[in-house]
Structures are given as C-alpha cells and as structure tokens.
Amino acid sequence: MAFKTVRGMQDFLPERAAKKKWIEDTCRRIFESYDFVPLETPIVEEFGLLAKKGSGGEAIREEIYYFKDKSGRELGLRFDLTVPLARVVATNPQLARPFKRYAIGRVYRYDRPQQKRWREFTQADWDILGSSSLLADFEIIAVAIDVMRELGFKDSEFKVNVNSRKLLEEIALCCGVKKTKVVECFRCLDKLEKIGKGEVEKELKEKGIDTQILGQLEIKKLEQLKVKNSAPLRELQQLMWLLKKNGLEKLVEIDLSLARGLEYYTGIVYEIKLKDGPSVGGGGRYDKLVEAYGGRPTPAVGCSFGIERLLDSLEEGLKLEAKTKVFVIPVGEKAVEPCVKIAAKIRKLGIGCELDLMNRGIGKNIQYADKKGIPFVAIIGEKELGGEVLTLKNLKTGKQRKVKLKDLPAIGKIVEQK
Amino acid sequence: MAFKTVRGMQDFLPERAAKKKWIEDTCRRIFESYDFVPLETPIVEEFGLLAKKGSGGEAIREEIYYFKDKSGRELGLRFDLTVPLARVVATNPQLARPFKRYAIGRVYRYDRPQQKRWREFTQADWDILGSSSLLADFEIIAVAIDVMRELGFKDSEFKVNVNSRKLLEEIALCCGVKKTKVVECFRCLDKLEKIGKGEVEKELKEKGIDTQILGQLEIKKLEQLKVKNSAPLRELQQLMWLLKKNGLEKLVEIDLSLARGLEYYTGIVYEIKLKDGPSVGGGGRYDKLVEAYGGRPTPAVGCSFGIERLLDSLEEGLKLEAKTKVFVIPVGEKAVEPCVKIAAKIRKLGIGCELDLMNRGIGKNIQYADKKGIPFVAIIGEKELGGEVLTLKNLKTGKQRKVKLKDLPAIGKIVEQK
Numbered sequence: 042m043a044f045k046t047v048r049g050m051q052d053f054l055p056e057r058a059a060k061k062k063w064i065e066d067t068c069r070r071i072f073e074s075y076d077f078v079p080l081e082t083p084i085v086e087e088f089g090l091l092a093k094k095g096s097g098g099e100a101i102r103e104e105i106y107y108f109k110d111k112s113g114r115e116l117g118l119r120f121d122l123t124v125p126l127a128r129v130v131a132t133n134p135q136l137a138r139p140f141k142r143y144a145i146g147r148v149y150r151y152d153r154p155q156q157k158r159w160r161e162f163t164q165a166d167w168d169i170l171g172s173s174s175l176l177a178d179f180e181i182i183a184v185a186i187d188v189m190r191e192l193g194f195k196d197s198e199f200k201v202n203v204n205s206r207k208l209l210e211e212i213a214l215c216c217g218v219k220k221t222k223v224v225e226c227f228r229c230l231d232k233l234e235k236i237g238k239g240e241v242e243k244e245l246k247e248k249g250i251d252t253q254i255l256g257q258l259e260i261k262k263l264e265q266l267k268v269k270n271s272a273p274l275r276e277l278q279q280l281m282w283l284l285k286k287n288g289l290e291k292l293v294e295i296d297l298s299l300a301r302g303l304e305y306y307t308g309i310v311y312e313i314k315l316k317d318g319p320s321v322g323g324g325g326r327y328d329k330l331v332e333a334y335g336g337r338p339t340p341a342v343g344c345s346f347g348i349e350r351l352l353d354s355l356e357e358g359l360k361l362e363a364k365t366k367v368f369v370i371p372v373g374e375k376a377v378e379p380c381v382k383i384a385a386k387i388r389k390l391g392i393g394c395e396l397d398l399m400n401r402g403i404g405k406n407i408q409y410a411d412k413k414g415i416p417f418v419a420i421i422g423e424k425e426l427g428g429e430v431l432t433l434k435n436l437k438t439g440k441q442r443k444v445k446l447k448d449l450p451a452i453g454k455i456v457e458q459k
Numbered sequence: 460m461a462f463k464t465v466r467g468m469q470d471f472l473p474e475r476a477a478k479k480k481w482i483e484d485t486c487r488r489i490f491e492s493y494d495f496v497p498l499e500t501p502i503v504e505e506f507g508l509l510a511k512k513g514s515g516g517e518a519i520r521e522e523i524y525y526f527k528d529k530s531g532r533e534l535g536l537r538f539d540l541t542v543p544l545a546r547v548v549a550t551n552p553q554l555a556r557p558f559k560r561y562a563i564g565r566v567y568r569y570d571r572p573q574q575k576r577w578r579e580f581t582q583a584d585w586d587i588l589g590s591s592s593l594l595a596d597f598e599i600i601a602v603a604i605d606v607m608r609e610l611g612f613k614d615s616e617f618k619v620n621v622n623s624r625k626l627l628e629e630i631a632l633c634c635g636v637k638k639t640k641v642v643e644c645f646r647c648l649d650k651l652e653k654i655g656k657g658e659v660e661k662e663l664k665e666k667g668i669d670t671q672i673l674g675q676l677e678i679k680k681l682e683q684l685k686v687k688n689s690a691p692l693r694e695l696q697q698l699m700w701l702l703k704k705n706g707l708e709k710l711v712e713i714d715l716s717l718a719r720g721l722e723y724y725t726g727i728v729y730e731i732k733l734k735d736g737p738s739v740g741g742g743g744r745y746d747k748l749v750e751a752y753g754g755r756p757t758p759a760v761g762c763s764f765g766i767e768r769l770l771d772s773l774e775e776g777l778k779l780e781a782k783t784k785v786f787v788i789p790v791g792e793k794a795v796e797p798c799v800k801i802a803a804k805i806r807k808l809g810i811g812c813e814l815d816l817m818n819r820g821i822g823k824n825i826q827y828a829d830k831k832g833i834p835f836v837a838i839i840g841e842k843e844l845g846g847e848v849l850t851l852k853n854l855k856t857g858k859q860r861k862v863k864l865k866d867l868p869a870i871g872k873i874v875e876q877k
Contacts, residue, residue: 043753044508044546046501047534052547055496055560062497074806076783076813076833078473079480083464083579084502084565085524085536090462106503108526111569116465118503128462129470137827139816142473147502151529161501172816176795180816183803286796287803335461365494377594378704385601385705388492395494398557398590398598412555415494 049152049160057352060359061163064192064351065145068165071188072143075180077167080142082125084149088115090128093333098304106149106160118149122166123305123330123343130170131336138171138339145348157319157353166324168343170331175276178309178326179283181344185313185322186292188346192355199321202296203280203311206325207273209300212258215267217251226250227300230258234298258298266297273308280309305330311344315354322346365393366456367433368410370403372422380421383431383446387419390453411436417456419444467570467578475770478777479581482610482769483563486583489605490561493598495585498560500543502567506533508546511751516722524567524578536567540584541723541748541761548588549754556589556757563766575737575771586761588749593694596727596744597701599762603731603740604710606764610773617739620714621698621729624743625691627718630676633685635669644668645718648676652716676716691726698727723748729762733772740764783811784874785851786828788821790840798839801849801864805837808871829854835874837862 046052053061088107092099106118119125122144130140145165152158167184169177182201189199209230210223218226229244238255245252260266263281268274277295284290301310301323310325324344331339367387371380380396387394395415397406403420410418420432425443433455434441444451464470471479506525510517524536537543540562548558563583570576585602587595600619607617627648628641636644647662656673663670678684681699686692695713702708719728719741728743742762749757785805789798798814805812813833815824821838828836838850843861851873852859862869 043550044505045550047503047505048532050501050503052501053497053499054547054551054554055498058497058499061499073782074809074811076811076831079471079476080473081471081476081479083468083470085465085468085567085579087462087465103529106526106528108524110524111521112466114466129472132461132463133472136472137830141813149503161503169816174816174818176799176814177816179799180814187806283796283799287800364491378701381594381597381701382705388605391492393492393494395559396594396598398587398592398595400592409555413494 047160049154051159051161057356059361060356061348061352063359063361064348064355065163065165067191068145068188068346068348069143071184071191072165072167074187075141075167075184077141077143077184080126080129080144081146082119082122082129082144084118084147085116086119086125086128088117090334091117091120091124093124103151105151120150121148122146122164122345123168123327126166126168126170126343127330127334127336127341130331130339130341131334134337139177140170141168142170143167157350159349163348165346165348166343168341170339170341172342173328173340175279175283175309177340177342178280181324181342182280182284182293182311183287183289185311185344185346186289189313192351193359194315196292197316199292199313199315201293201311201313202299203277203293203309204296204299205273205277205309206300206306207308208268208271208277209297211268211271211273212266212297213254216253216257218254219250222248222250224304226254230254230298231300233258260297261295263295277309301325305333309342313344313346318354319350320347321350321354363393363414363416365395365413365415366417367392367394367452368406368413368415368418369394369396370406370418370420371397372403372420375423376421376426379426383419383421383449386449387452390450392453392456407434407436417452419452465578467572469577469579475774477779478774479766479770481777481779482766482773483581483583485609486563486606486764486766487561489602489609490583490585492605493559493585493602495559495561495602498544498547498562499564500537500540500547500562502536502565503534504537504543504546506535508752509535509538509542511542521569523569538568539566540564540582540763541586541745544584544586544588544761545748545752545754545759548749548757548759549752552755557595558588559586560588561585575768577767581766583764583766584761586759588757588759590760591746591758593697593701593727595758595760596698599742599760600698600702600711600729601705601707603729603762603764604707607731610769611776612733614710615734617710617731617733619711619729619731620717621695621711621727622714622717623691623695623727624718624724625726626686626689626695627715629686629689629691630684630715631672634672634675636672637668640666640668642722644672648672648716649718651676678715679713681713695727719743723751727760731762731764736772737768738765739768739772781811781832781834783813783831783833784835785810785812785870786824786831786833786836787812787814788824788836788838789815790821790838793841794839794844797844801837801839801867804867805870808868810871810874825852825854835870837870 305327306325307328308326312320312323314320326342328340369384371377384394384396418434429446430443523538723745724743725746726744730738730741732738744760746758787802789795802812802814836852847864848861
C-alpha cells in the first residue's frame with residue numbers, strides 16, 4: 042500500500058529542497074552577472090534527436106528512458122542540457138551571437154542506481170555559442186570558479202583540471218598511436234582514475250595500442266612534452282597565462298590524462314573536482330555539435346554542474362536563515378480576525394510571517410515556531426487588543442516587549458537587529 | 460533533418476524564459492513570505508500512484524504519458540503536483556503540522572494539443588496540510604490575490620470565484636437530485652461555461668436528473684438559497700466575512716455553479732479568473748486525499764497557478780530590465796587582458812557585466828549591446844590604458860565620460876542613476 046519514489050529517484054524534503062534551491066539560485070546569480078540568459082526546453086525530446094551520431098548515438102537507447110507515446114512517436118527523456126541547446130541553436134538562426142545561455146533543469150539516465158548516482162538529477166549549464174575565442178573558454182572556467190567560491194568552497198577545497206583534446210590527440214600520434222585507434226585509445230584513458238594505470242596499460246596492449254603515451258600523460262609542465270610548438274599546445278599555454286593574469290592559476294591544474302567521455306568535445310576540456318572528492322562538474326569546447334544538428338557552423342563552449350553532487354558535499358555545513366521572522370499567535374477567538382490583518386501588514390513590510398492555523402495554545406505555538414527556527418513570536422490576546430499593542434517575544438533571548446499596532450514598522454527594526 | 464520539439468511541447472527562448480522565471484520568482488517570494496517551504500519530487504512516478512482511485516483512477520492511463528522502463532516497471536509522468544504531495548505526506552509522518560509547502564514544477568497531460576493547451580506545462584502550487592481551520596482556506600485565497608497583485612494585475616482585471624462542494628451537494632439534494640446521481644450531476648454542471656445552460660439542461664434531463672438546480676445556481680446572494688442554516692452554508696458565509704474584513708470582498712464572487720472537475724475536492728473550491736479571460740489557477744479543500752494514499756487523516760487545502768497561462772496574459776506588457784548594465788569593449792589586442800580583469804572587478808561590485816568575446820569593432824559592439832538593452836558600454840583602448848581610465852558611454856543619451864580604473868566603484872553610482 043505504501044507508495045515509494047521510482048527506483049533511482051528521490052524526493053527533496055523542505056530543508057534539503059531549500060538548500061538545493063540556494064545552490065541553484067547561487068549558480069543563476071553568477072551566470073546572470075556574466076550576462077548568460079535563460080533557456081528552457083522540454084524534458085521530453087524525440088528519440089531521433091537524443092540518438093543522433095556525435096551526441097548519444099543509437100546505443101543511447103539502453104542508457105536512457107525511451108518510450109513511445111500513444112501515436113507511436115519514439116520519445117526519450119533528455120540525458121543532458123547540451124543536446125537540446127544544440128537543437129535550439131540549429132533551428133533558431135535569428136539568435137544573436139554570441140549566444141550565452143544558462144539552463145538549470147532535470148535530466149535522466151537509465152544507469153544502474155548506485156550510492157549517490159541517481160536516475161533523475163539536476164544540471165546547471167552555462168554555454169557560449171558563436172565565439173571561437175579563447176576568451177570564451179576562459180570565461181566559462183572563470184564562471185565555474187566564481188560559483189564554487191560563492192557556494193562557500195575555499196580555494197584549498199577544489200580545483201579545475203584542464204586539458205586539450207586536440208593536444209591529447211597530438212601526443213597520441215607522437216607516441217605511435219595510429220590515427221584510426223585514437224578514439225579507442227581515449228576511451229581507455231578515460232578509465233585511468235577508475236581502474237588505475239596498470240589495468241589501462243593492459244587494455245591498451247590488448248587493443249594493440251602503443252603504451253608510451255601513458256608516460257607523457259603524467260607530465261605536469263607543458264614544456265617537457267615530446268610535442269613541441271603545436272597550435273593546441275600554444276592554446277593551452279595561452280589559457281594558463283590568462284588564468285595566471287587573473288590570479289586563478291593556483292586553482293587550475295593541467296591533467297593530460299583528462300579525456301572526458303563524450304565524443305562531441307573538440308578542444309579544451311575541464312573538470313571541477315573537490316579535493317579528495319568527486320567531480321562536481323565539467324565541460325569543454327564542442328565546435329561541431331550545432332552543425333551536426335543541421336545548424337550553421339557554430340563554435341561552442343560550455344560547462345555543467347551536477348547540483349546533487351554539490352548539495353551532497355555542502356549540505357551538512359550549510360545553515361540557511363529562516364525566511365519567516367515572526368509567528369503570530371492569536372489568544373482567544375476574538376483575536377483571530379485582527380491577527381489575520383496584523384500578519385498581512387507585517388508581510389507588507391517585507392517581513393516573512395506565519396499565522397497560527399491550528400488554534401493551538403501559546404506554549405505549543407512557541408515550541409512549533411522555535412523548532413522551525415522562527416526568531417520572534419507576536420502574541421495578541423484581549424489585553425493586547427484593548428491596549429492596541431502586541432507582545433513581541435524574542436525566542437532566543439526570551440525578552441519580550443510591547444509594540445503599538447499603529448507602529449508596526451517598528452517590528453522591522455527589532456527583527457533585523459542581530 | 461531539422462529537429463523539432465515534441466508535439467504539444469515548447470521551447471522558451473531567452474526573452475520569454477526570463478519572463479517565465481520572473482513570474483515563478485514572484486510566486487515563490489509570496490509563498491515564502493507566508494512561510495510556505497519548498498518540496499521537490501520526481502517527474503516520473505509509479506503508474507499505480509497516478510492511477511489510484513480518488514485521484515486519477517485507472518482511466519488516467521489514456522490521459523497521461525504512460526510507459527514501462529527496461530525492467531517492466533509501469534511508470535508515468537506526473538499530471539499534477541498534488542498527488543506527489545499526498546504521497547510525500549502519507550509516507551513521512553514525521554513532518555510537522557501544519558505542513559505548508561510550495562512547489563513549482565513541470566507536469567504532463569496527454570491531451571489533444573490545442574491553441575494554448577500544452578502537453579508539458581508548469582504549475583506553481585501552495586498547500587496547507589494538517590489544518591482544518593477555515594483560516595487555512597482563507598490564507599490560500601489571500602496568497603492567490605497577493606500573487607496576482609504582485610504580478611501587476613489590477614484589482615479590476617481578475618476575480619476569484621468561490622464555491623463549496625458540500626453546499627453544492629446540499630443544493631442538489633434539496634432540488635431533488637438523488638444521492639446516487641450527485642457526482643454525475645456535478646460532471647454535467649462542470650460543463651456550464653463550455654456548452655451553456657441549454658445543453659447542460661438537456662444532458663441532465665437525458666440522465667434523469669432534476670433540472671431545478673440550474674435556477675438555484677444562478678443565485679448570487681446566499682440568503683436567497685432554498686438551503687437554509689446548513690453547516691456548509693455558514694462556512695461559506697464565514698469565509699466571505701473574513702475576506703470582507705480584510706478588504707478583499709470585491710475580488711471574490713460566489714459562483715454556485717463552480718464544481719471543479721477533480722473528484723478529490725471535499726469543501727470550499729475556487730478559481731482565479733482573468734476578466735473576460737481564462738482561468739489562470741484554482742484549488743480547494745481535499746481532506747481525504749492523504750488518507751487515500753495510506754497516510755493518517757490529514758485535512759488539506761491548496762491551490763495551483765498555471766504559469767504558461769499567466770505568461771500568455773502578461774508577456775506583452777512585461778518589460779524586464781536588462782540584468783547586464785555594462786558591456787566592456789577592448790580596442791586592440793593589448794587591451795584584451797586588462798579588460799578581462801576590469802570586467803571581473805565590475806562584476807565584483809554586483810554589477811552585471813558582459814565582455815566582448817567576438818573581437819568586434821566598437822560600432823558593432825555598441826549595436827549588439829544596444830539591441831540587448833544593455834545601458835552602458837565601457838571602452839578601453841591604448842589611450843585609455845595609458846591614462847589608466849576607461850570611457851563609459853551611456854547608450855541612451857549618447858553622453859560619455861572617463862572613469863579612473865582606480866575608482867571603478869564610481870561606475871556603480873553612474874549606472875544606477877536613472
């Protein structure tokens with residue numbers, strides 16, 4: 042009889058939902074400060090869109106929620122926010138360039154549910170379409186760092202790992218990997234963190250791929266690479282210079298083994314990682330995707346945060362202030378109607394206010410308000426009504442004072458004192 | 460080759476998406492000022508939950524997106540936010556009462572797509588669970604009115620139609636409708652606005668239902684009803700008295716023909732209607748729903764706005780200010796890196812700022828900024844760099860002035876002058 046959430050999906054009860062919203066609001070505020078604008082697309086998309094080569098591919102059918110509607114249309118729940126973005130840009134050539142959009146929305150994967158791995162989760166994405174400038178790559182990374190800092194992470198608590206897919210390709214070729222084997226080689230390298238160097242080496246050998254590359258990928262200083270004076274190398278160096286000029290170099294580290302799974306990346310890629318913790322976001326340049334969806338050639342770069350990942354790591358330490366500052370308690374039947382009016386007036390002052398709807402006694406009401414973290418209660422009984430006042434009690438200090446009903450704005454000042 | 464949105468679903472391009480978000484933000488601000496707290500539930504639910512008797516019923520299968528996942532689980536996309544709320548409250552007995560929650564989220568109906576009728580749309584819901592007090596019904600209506608006013612609707616532009624399901628039942632019985640025919644009778648009455656009195660009268664007759672009731676439903680003053688001195692009548696009168704005491708009576712009108720389709724309503728019901736326009740929201744009391752989902756008896760009352768309906772009627776008149784106040788234009792290669800820093804500093808002042816990422820000339824950049832409604836451009840070339848200043852140009856007046864780079868906070872003052 043007891044109903045549950047669908048396997049791999051979760052409810053966010055109020056306290057957690059408020060923290061999740063605070064994280065999303067913080068992302069949005071930073072995105073908007075850089076002039077990213079919102080875009081909303083449906084959660085349901087045509088399966089053909091999701092399964093297009095270059096993004097999901099036909100194999101995606103097994104990894105997503107796929108179904109047919111009553112007219113036999115093949116549909117699916119979106120697995121990211123990038124593919125719908127590519128569709129919108131491909132089919133709306135009137136959009137001014139650069140098109141800087143953000144989106145915060147739910148996406149779906151039909152993974153095997155695991156600890157901290159959900160079938161429904163929320164992504165916050167920001168992308169710049171139409172600019173091939175390295176400044177765009179830089180700005181996307183700068184936004185990621187701004188968001189992390191605004192969320193309260195210290196600089197010592199996270200870092201951004203950066204690489205270049207093009208440089209990685211040159212290193213591979215330079216290390217004897219055949220051009221036809223490069224994609225396969227990347228897929229192996231992507232597992233480095235998960236299965237370790239030994240296993241990756243074994244896998245590369247089995248596939249007949251030269252393993253020299255593994256040594257090159259451990260290099261931390263670009264000058265020590267075999268590859269010299271190539272365009273992708275210079276680009277990565279220039280990005281690091283820009284980051285340094287802006288005092289961000291300590292947060293950013295080159296990680297030549299970072300390949301990132303998705304096939305659509307074409308240039309610089311990055312991942313935001315918590316120190317000794319999971320990746321909370323990542324992205325890169327994908328200059329061919331809009332074209333793949335029938336649009337005109339459109340350079341593009343973007344990044345995505347996993348909101349649940351951020352929530353998991355922030356939740357415990359995060360204390361949000363109660364939005365409600367005053368709980369109004371009518372004492373006796375006659376006080377109810379005047380209290381409704383008083384509560385409305387307090388709200389008009391911009392002060393969050395809750396009114397007793399349970400007809401409880403003073404003691405129980407104070408208990409309820411205290412448990413919710415509401416700092417003040419306003420008590421109005423016959424005595425107060427006669428004197429045209431209310432009794433305002435500070436639940437932390439226990440102190441109480443009378444406030445004239447004609448002078449309600451005084452409540453604002455009292456409530457805002459810390 | 461060109462991909463489209465799924466039939467019955469739509470994209471919200473940035474200008475519209477920003478307006479939609481503004482409406483959602485406004486709802487949320489008012490909800491929170493009354494101490495409603497957020498709850499987030501998955502969009503996918505078990506079909507058994509959606510099809511439960513008393514909410515959707517088995518027939519709902521034809522009206523929703525229904526599908527099986529790869530393990531054969533019967534699932535569906537939620538068709539409202541109330542059924543998931545009932546599930547959460549039924550399965551989380553630890554939640555304190557009253558439980559005042561809001562939710563703003565997407566819901567799905569497999570209707571025949573029509574003008575302004577979408578298969579994916581957004582609802583904003585606010586509900587109070589655990590209070591049987593009429594104050595709760597009143598508060599839900601007060602929130603609806605506050606939201607409408609905050610959205611900019613004048614009092615002359617909307618009204619709230621109110622009725623009581625219990626009173627309607629008494630009127631029906633009093634007019635000779637048999638108890639076994641009451642539900643059927645309500646279903647006919649629900650069509651009054653759509654097909655008119657004549658057609659409804661015909662339908663009632665065909666079903667063998669007494670048509671006297673139609674006359675009673677046109678009564679606007681409760682004292683004129685045949686039904687006298689009944690509890691539901693007194694309740695409705697008391698609600699009107701409370702509304703009057705709070706100066707809201709002009710916005711609220713009794714409409715005895717309002718039945719509202721959903722079977723789960725048990726008491727007062729209402730609808731928010733635009734003058735000569737569509738309903739933009741509605742709700743009522745549903746005291747039996749949580750119990751139907753296996754929870755303990757829980758009186759409940761709530762309401763829901765249709766965000767797209769509000770957007771359709773507000774969109775044209777709504778002018779949102781550009782969040783970006785300054786567009787930074789580097790002139791020449793050398794200015795680029797300093798401009799990145801200047802833009803970052805302006806953002807740190809809390810001023811939305813965009814930087815040229817296209818390496819365009821001054822003229823084209825000004826054109827782009829102006830088109831986006833950005834009020835100021837900051838120009839930095841070699842001359843400016845030499846003098847450690849930037850040129851700040853007001854795009855509306857055409858006036859420009861120099862601002863010292865050391866005195867960037869001055870930009871804040873200039874930008875905020877209207």
